[in-house]
Amino acid sequence: MDHQFDFLVIGSGIAGLTFALKAARDATVAIVTKKDKLETSTNYAQGGIASALGPDDSFQLHIEDTLKAGDGLCHEDVVEKVVRSGPDRIRDLVTFGVAFSKSRTDEAFFDLGREGGHSRNRVVHAEDMTGRAIERVLIEAAEANPNIHIFEDHLALDLIVQHDSLRLGTTPLKQHQQCWGAFIFDSKAREIHTFMAHATLLCTGGAGKVYLYTSNPDVATGDGLAMAYRAGARLANLEFVQFHPTCLYHPQAKNFLISEAVRGEGGRLIDRRGNAFMEKYHPMKDLAFRDVVARAIDTEMKRTGDDCVFLDITHRDPAFLKQRFPNIYSKCLSLGIDITRDPIPVVPAAHYMCGGIATNLAGETSLPNLYAIGECACTGLHGANRLASNSLLEAAVFSHEAARCCTERLEAWRRRRFPAVSAEAFPFxxxxxxxxxxxxxxxxxxxxxxxxxxxxxxxxxxxxxxxxxxxxxxxxxxxxxxxxxxxxxxxxxxxxxxxxxxxxxxxxxxxxxxxxxxxxxxxxxxxxDIHWRKDTVIQRGPYGDPVVQGLAW
The missing domain is CATH 1.20.58.100 (Fumarate reductase/succinate dehydrogenase flavoprotein-like, C-terminal domain)
Structure with a gap:
């Protein structure tokens, strides 16, 4: 069966949903998701969205913190664009209906938390379940929009790429290729369909399941990265995999994250003997950047032979902890850990891909008509290490920019004819x-x-x-x-x-x-810095093998 839409969005997290809601004002949008529409990394995000909203904060401070975290590889124009767009994109989410937590002293303002690497409290959150609050509001809005069509249990197999050779007589001049949609597998009906679109948006999330231990949901298998690579698009900085320092260590807990906000509220990392150790590794101690904290924990575990370390926040008021971290409190309590009295056993786990499909400021990839937004994209914001809570911000900003870009081009795109492609063309x-x-x-x-x-x-x-x-x-x-x-x-x-x-x-x-x-x-x-203050760009070579270059893309 052949489906035709203006835009095809692969993935139903914050990136895909935000794009769809903004683009569907003037266009038809298909959202395909390989599992249930709520099964996304967004839905599991605990921390929040970083933005300079506090009276003691500024765009410049947020920019400086992001650049420090990125360790010399952030693209400064991207950082400035994303940081300065933050307040507007948070207002968009509030307009959609997201209820962020308000200040305990003045409900006219957001409650701003702090996480590792931030010099100010600037993390807007919905208790400790920010992603869930965003996901449900956006899904509800998408389901109410007649121009948006959601296809659950539909797995994207590969992109549909058309190759056109331009010739002068019999002499080939160059080959032009562009994306026209994707082959999609309906896993319930066991049928392959073609979804044709003027623009295709990969919003497929990360690839945490490539590692044995991860905070990611089971759907994070790098599908967008793999499809883009096979189609010939450029990828960048895949060596920069962020390991979250504090994943709950318990045999009955699968992939449960202990938010960095716990350390932001005063939690300290200690070993089994109760000794705090982060002061040995960084002046910011427990609020150091994630790469520093993850390596410190890894070093301590190897030094002592222990299976985990502990995150201790028992010195804070129990009522405050139950209010600030209701999800973490209830999950730990169900496993016999009372975070108001017991340190939490934690270990590092693969958490976030800082590299991905290389894009520009509008989310465009090197393959015409293909966009990438969210964790599957490498926009230049994160550099060599993502600053905490910059990921949801990035998704909100780039989905807005991609929707604007695609909408502006839609009239011209609609004058083109879709190529004739059958699902039988897929090789399986x-x-x-x-x-x-x-x-x-x-x-x-x-x-x-x-x-x-x-x-x-x-x-x-x-x-x-x-x-x-x-x-x-x-x-x-x-x-x-x-x-x-x-x-x-x-x-x-x-x-x-x-x-x-x-x-x-x-x-x-x-x-x-x-x-x-x-x-x-x-x-x-x-x-x-002399040889490697540049991005690692990888692309499929003419013979199918990966070609790696270090360059500014």
Whole structure:
């Protein structure tokens, strides 16, 4: 079946929903999401949105904090654009109906929290469930809009790219390609459809599931990154994977994050013997940047042999903790941890991709008519390390800019004819294949995640990176061998995407011969501004192999 819309949005988090709501004033928008529409990274975001709103704050201070966190790789024009747009984009969310927490002393103002790396309290939040508050309001607004059509349980397989060779007589001059939509798998009906659109927006979130331990939901398998790479778009800075320092350590807790706001409200990291240790690693102590805190915890765990460290906020008033962190309090209490009396056991976990699909200030990628917004994009805002709570801000700003850009071009785009593309052009059959070999998928999935955790984690070495590269080559041999014989399903598609993103991360990590931000290599422990104050750009080469360059994009 062929679907035609003005815009195709892949993903239903804050980036995709905000774009859809703004673009649907003048256009038809399809939102496809591979699971339930609420199953997004946005929905799990606890912290909030950073913006300079306090009387003691300024745009310049927020800009300076972002640049310090990014460790020399932030694009300053992007940082300034995003920071200065913050108050307007927060007002947009309030207009949609998001109820942010108000100040306890004056309800005319927001309650502004502080997180690691921020020099001022500037995090707008909805208690400790900001993402959930945003997601539900935006979904409700999208469902009420007749121009927006939401397709749940629809998995994007690959982008539809048209190649046009321009010729002078018989001489080829150049090849032009552009994106026209995507092949989409309806996992319930087991059918492949073509979704044609004048502009396609990848809002697919991150790739935390490439690591064994992550704060991300199960849907974070790097689908957008993989599709964009296969289509020929440029990606950047994939070596910069942010590990959140404080994921709850408990056998019955899966991927539960302990918000950085807990440290912002005075929480201290201690070892099993009750000793605070962050003062050894940074002057900002427990409010240091995430890369510093994650490495400090990793170092302490290796030094002591302990399985975790602890986050202690028991010195704060119990009533305040229950009001400020109701979600964290109830979750921990259900596991026998009373955060008003007990330190919280925590470990670092893969949390956020600071790299992604390279875009400009409007979210445009290097492939015409393809946009990327949110965690799957590399806009230049985060550099080598994301400042806490800048991610939802980035998504809100770039979805606004992309909607403006696409709307301005829509009239001209509508004068073009969609190319004739059939779902039969997709190389895999959705109906046939063996259903009894899923063990092969789960085995390879586990191999990829363990390999990345052990060899391409918080602290790296050249030898481990090279071994990871060799192991990935073997895993790919197995995937290619059994892939054609297994009936098409979401696990198989996600495995391919996960393995590809893992391979690209390894290539970028090998290329960057220095330590900067989230990329820490013991063989190159120093930062090298002379040779590496530039982005790591990776693109599919003419023979299918990744080509890595260090350049300003």
């Amino acid at each position: 059959d959705a109906a046939n294949g063996n259903q009894n070999e899923m063990v092969l998928i789960s085995h390879n999935w586990d191999d990829v995640r363990r390999l990345m955790w052990n060899y391409v984690g918080i602290v790296r070495r050249d030898k481990r990176l090279r071994l990871a590269q060799k192991h990935m080559a073997q895993i790919w041999l197995e995937i290619r061998e059994h892939m054609p014989n297994i009936q098409l399903n979401s696990d198989l598609v996600e495995l391919q995407n996960l393995a590809l993103v893992a391979e690209l991360i390894i290539h970028c990590a090998i290329a960057r011969t220095e330590s900067r931000g989230l990329h820490y290599n013991l063989d190159y422990p120093q930062k090298d």
